[in-house]
Structures are given as structure tokens and as C-alpha cells.
Amino acid sequence: MPKPDSLQGSLDLLVLKILSRRPRLHGYAIMSAIQDMSGDVLRAEEGSLYPALHRMEEAGWIRAEWITKDTGRRARLYELTAAGKKQLAAEESRWQAVTAAVNRVLRMA
Amino acid sequence: MSWWRRIANVFCADRLSREIDEELRLHIEEAIEQGRDPAEARRALGPALRLREESLNVRLITWLDSLRADAVFGWRQLMKRKVTSAAAILSLALGIGACTSAFRLVDALLLRPLPIAEPERLYALFRQGIGPDGRYRISESNEYPLFRQMRAAVKDQAELIAVSYASRTDLTYGSDGEMEKAYRQYVSGWMFSSFGLRPTLGRLLTENDDLKPGAHPYAVLSYDYWATRFGRDPKVIGRTFRIGNDLYQIVGVGPKRFTGTEPGTIIDIFLPTMMNPGVTHSDWSWFRTFVKLKPGVAAEPVRERLTAPFQAFQEERAKGFIGAPKQRVEDFLHQKLLLEPAATGVSPMKEDYRTSLAALGVLVALVLLIACANVANLMTAQAAAQAREMALRVSIGAGRRRLAQLVLVQSAGSHWWRPPSAGCLPVGPRHSSSA
Numbered sequence: 001m002p003k004p005d006s007l008q009g010s011l012d013l014l015v016l017k018i019l020s021r022r023p024r025l026h027g028y029a030i031m032s033a034i035q036d037m038s039g040d041v042l043r044a045e046e047g048s049l050y051p052a053l054h055r056m057e058e059a060g061w062i063r064a065e066w067i068t069k070d071t072g073r074r075a076r077l078y079e080l081t082a083a084g085k086k087q088l089a090a091e092e093s094r095w096q097a098v099t100a101a102v103n104r105v106l107r108m109a
Numbered sequence: 110m111s112w113w114r115r116i117a118n119v120f121c122a123d124r125l126s127r128e129i130d131e132e133l134r135l136h137i138e139e140a141i142e143q144g145r146d147p148a149e150a151r152r153a154l155g156p157a158l159r160l161r162e163e164s165l166n167v168r169l170i171t172w173l174d175s176l177r178a179d180a181v182f183g184w185r186q187l188m189k190r191k192v193t194s195a196a197a198i199l200s201l202a203l204g205i206g207a208c209t210s211a212f213r214l215v216d217a218l219l220l221r222p223l224p225i226a227e228p229e230r231l232y233a234l235f236r237q238g239i240g241p242d243g244r245y246r247i248s249e250s251n252e253y254p255l256f257r258q259m260r261a262a263v264k265d266q267a268e269l270i271a272v273s274y275a276s277r278t279d280l281t282y283g284s285d286g287e288m289e290k291a292y293r294q295y296v297s298g299w300m301f302s303s304f305g306l307r308p309t310l311g312r313l314l315t316e317n318d319d320l321k322p323g324a325h326p327y328a329v330l331s332y333d334y335w336a337t338r339f340g341r342d343p344k345v346i347g348r349t350f351r352i353g354n355d356l357y358q359i360v361g362v363g364p365k366r367f368t369g370t371e372p373g374t375i376i377d378i379f380l381p382t383m384m385n386p387g388v389t390h391s392d393w394s395w396f397r398t399f400v401k402l403k404p405g406v407a408a409e410p411v412r413e414r415l416t417a418p419f420q421a422f423q424e425e426r427a428k429g430f431i432g433a434p435k436q437r438v439e440d441f442l443h444q445k446l447l448l449e450p451a452a453t454g455v456s457p458m459k460e461d462y463r464t465s466l467a468a469l470g471v472l473v474a475l476v477l478l479i480a481c482a483n484v485a486n487l488m489t490a491q492a493a494a495q496a497r498e499m500a501l502r503v504s505i506g507a508g509r510r511r512l513a514q515l516v517l518v519q520s521a522g523s524h525w526w527r528p529p530s531a532g533c534l535p536v537g538p539r540h541s542s543s544a
Binding site for chain 2: 026027028029032046047050051054055058066073074075076
């Protein structure tokens with residue numbers, strides 16, 4: 001059963017945004033980046049990160065590549081594709097619209 | 110990712126699972142490196158198996174994967190029951206093969222329209238009545254002088270085309286010592302343009318090749334004859350051949366699929382009707398008459414218009430019956446004209462074989478039915494043998510769809526075995542959504 005996700009609906013947006021700023025990250029680094037940049041407020045559900053990454057890869061928004069690091073350890077690095085950039089723009093404006101609407105409601109009520 | 114990649118993924122599902130597992134393992138390692146508690150990190154990530162399934166589901170099409178599993182399983186089942194499967198496959202192959210051949214025959218002789226423009230507007234002219242032997246008959250022969258009058262009578266509504274009976278004749282391209290046989294047919298020069306046919310080579314006969322008796326010694330070869338007799342030699346145009354005392358010049362080769370208007374007979378050489386001595390004789394019946402209706406014209410008014418010249422011609426001819434019994438003259442004058450659709454051509458073979466072909470069709474259909482019943486029996490027996498296994502599958506959660514898919518894939522597997530000569534491949538089970 002899927003656990004309640006504190007980032008419901010916004011995980012894709014965060015991942016895309018982070019990959020647009022810092023290309024070629026592996027899963028753990030993406031997760032840490034979300035945590036760090038949000039000042040520890042947002043914490044990506046680790047369990048939902050990988051299915052989400054694979055789903056986005058399938059959709060063609062990001063692409064992945066296995067590399068071997070200097071330490072000899074392998075890592076799967078993700079980066080944004082052209083389609084992903086478009087998707088990011090769309091999701092970002094959608095997010096702005098939603099938050100603006102929520103804020104408006106909060107002010108009015 | 111393209112569909113193709115996904116389908117390819119199905120066949121390397123193992124590698125994909127390994128990759129996903131590795132990625133998750135690396136995540137834990139990274140977490141531990143960052144100083145987190147291994148147990149906590151694992152708990153935070155969640156059950157690896159579920160994560161892997163979730164990711165795999167995204168990357169594969171689940172049903173495609175199960176389809177592959179079923180195909181492999183079905184193949185194993187087939188191998189397990191070699192004799193039963195072989196029997197099923199063989200009886201189906203025989204049944205379908207017989208059906209296909211019978212249908213090809215029926216199609217060629219009775220069903221296939223002539224390869225001409227608007228075959229549905231083509232009719233054939235018959236006359237019915239009591240013949241000279243005192244018996245009822247339907248005859249298709251016509252006399253050329255009458256044909257001319259008839260053609261003039263309906264020239265605004267329809268085009269009349271004379272096509273002689275195919276006859277096997279002697280001809281030579283060189284000396285008398287090199288006689289050979291060929292099927293020859295006299296046709297109206299305007300037949301080709303009226304049928305909308307185009308030459309493969311050279312030109313076809315036209316109305317101008319069919320004006321004066323004996324004045325147009327030109328011939329058109331059929332495509333098949335050109336291919337077999339001359340090996341598709343383009344230099345054949347302009348060559349001459351001799352039939353009896355007449356020297357003919359080859360002016361063209363007909364279109365590829367047109368073999369004449371008589372299914373079952375492949376015409377080799379088309380000659381203008383004017384080259385037949387019968388064109389001037391009122392008492393020679395030697396050709397069939399086809400009627401190509403103009404667009405928007407019905408057959409019945411045309412038939413009525415044709416009747417007037419026909420009656421006049423018959424009465425004229427009856428005057429010559431000096432000393433003939435009165436009854437015979439009466440019968441002769443009471444013949445009627447018929448217009449029958451001739452989209453599939455006219456051939457004596459059609460009439461002769463119609464019933465026997467129908468019987469053959471029914472027979473092979475029965476054979477196929479029996480074969481199907483056989484296979485159904487075998488399948489039922491197999492299903493009974495599989496009852497336990499099915500029950501097991503249901504008890505561990507297989508849905509109806511999934512079971513149906515399994516059985517369908519198995520039977521499709523046995524069908525794909527059929528020799529290609531037995532007909533078209535069956536369409537496998539199709540699933541539009543995930544099972």
C-alpha cells in the first residue's frame with residue numbers, strides 16, 4: 001500500500017528542478033538535495049523516489065546512465081532531457097497557479 | 110521510451126531486475142556512508158521487493174511479460190503431448206488446406222469479377238425459347254448482321270461487344286513445318302477501350318481495326334501468351350504469323366491480368382471480328398454478345414430496345430425456311446432476349462461445374478468442421494487433464510482473464526505450427542489493456 005506522501009504531487013517537479021540545476025545526480029544525491037535545499041523541511045519519501053525516477057525515465061523526461069566512479073563503485077546518474085525541460089516548465093507554472101490560488105483562498109477566508 | 114525498447118525489455122527482465130536491485134543497494138550503501146544507521150536506512154527505503162516490482166511494472170508491459178510466460182508454458186505443454194498436438198495440427202492443416210484450394214477454384218471460376226473497368230455494368234445477351242430440336246434452350250450465339258443492327262439501336266444507352274468462342278487453332282511464325290497451337294478469339298475492336306484496358310506493349314485493337322471485312326490483319330497477344338511463348342520479348346511487336354492463308358501482324362500485348370471474358374480459358378491471341386468470314390453471313394451464329402451499359406442506364410429498357418431489331422431479323426430469316434414445319438417457324442419467332450449480369454465473365458465451364466463446385470464447397474466445409482470438432486475434442490480432453498492445475502492457479506489468485514489468456518496462447522501456439530501453404534496465419538489473442 002502506498003504510504004501517505006508529504007510531497008504528494010510535487011515530487012516530479014522537485015526532481016526535475018534539481019536535475020535542471022545540477023545535472024547527473026544519482027538517486028541518493030537527488031534525495032539529499034531536496035532535503036538540503038528545502039532547509040530540511042521537505043523530505044522525499046525514499047521508497048517513492050525510485051519508482052518515480054523510473055516512471056519519469058519511461059516518460060522520456062529524464063535519462064539515466066550507469067557509470068563507475070573512481071572509487072570503483074557503480075552509480076546510476078540521471079539527467080534532464082529536452083522533453084523533461086518542457087515538462088518542468090509546465091509543472092512549474094501549474095505549481096505557481098495552484099499555490100497562488102491556495103494563497104488567495106487563505107487571504108480571503 | 111519506444112514500444113520496441115519495452116518489448117525488448119520483456120526479454121531481458123532479469124537484467125532489469127538486477128539493475129533495479131543494484132540501484133537500491135547502492136542507495137543503502139550511500140546512506141550508510143553518510144553516517145546513517147543501516148537498519149534505519151533500509152526501513153526508510155521500504156521493502157526492496159515491492160520497490161523492484163513497482164519499477165519493473167513501469168518498465169515492462171506486464172501483460173506482454175505474462176504472454177511470453179504463457180507462450181513458453183504452452184510450448185512445453187505441446188511438447189508433453191506430442192501425438193495429440195500433432196493430430197490436432199495435422200487435421201486442422203488438412204481441413205484448412207482443402208478449404209483454401211476449393212475456395213480458390215470457386216473464386217476463379219464463379220466469383221472473381223473480370224479485371225475490367227466497372228464489371229458490374231457488363232451484361233451478356235442470351236435468347237431463350239424452343240430450339241430446332243423441339244427442346245427449350247438458352248442460347249448465347251448471335252449473328253453478325255443482327256449484331257450490327259442491335260448495336261445501332263442502343264448506341265446511346267449501351268455498347269455492344271462481340272466476342273467469339275475461344276478456339277484452338279494452328280498458326281505459324283515461320284514455315285508450315287513449324288505449326289503450333291494457340292487459343293484464338295475474335296473480338297470487337299472497341300472491346301479493349303470499352304473495358305478500360307491498357308496495353309502492356311504496343312497498342313490494343315480499336316474501332317478502326319474492325320471496320321471492313323478482311324481488311325484488318327492485326328493481332329493483340331494476351332500477356333500470359335507473350336510471357337510464355339516469347340519470354341516477354343519487347344521485339345515481338347511488328348512480327349507476323351499466319352493462320353491458314355491469312356497473315357497477321359502483332360500490334361500489341363494486352364494488360365497483365367486480362368485473359369479474355371471466359372473464366373477457365375486463357376486466350377492467347379485476340380483478332381478483330383472483321384477477320385472472321387462470319388461477319389457477312391446472316392445464318393452464322395458464332396459469337397457471344399456482351400452489353401456494356403452506359404452509366405445510369407438500366408438493363409430492362411435496353412433489352413426492350415434490342416427486341417425490335419431482333420424480331421425483324423428473325424422474321425426476315427424465317428422467310429427463308431421454305432418447307433419447314435409450321436411449329437418450328439413459330440418456335441423460331443417466339444424466342445425471347447435475355448440480359449444477364451456478366452461481371453464474372455461467361456463460360457460454358459461455369460454452367461457445367463456450378464453444381465459440382467457447390468457440392469465440393471459444402472464437402473470441404475464439412476471436412477473443416479470435422480477437423481475443428483476433432484481439435485475441440487482434443488482441447489477439451491487437455492483441459493480436463495489440466496483441471497487441477499487450473500484450480501491451483503485460481504487458488505493463488507489468477508483472474509479469469511489471465512486463465513483465458515493462457516489457454517488462448519496455448520491454442521494459438523498450436524496454430525502457428527500449421528504449414529504456411531495451408532492458408533493465412535491465425536490472428537493471435539489480442540489484449541488491449543494490461544491483464
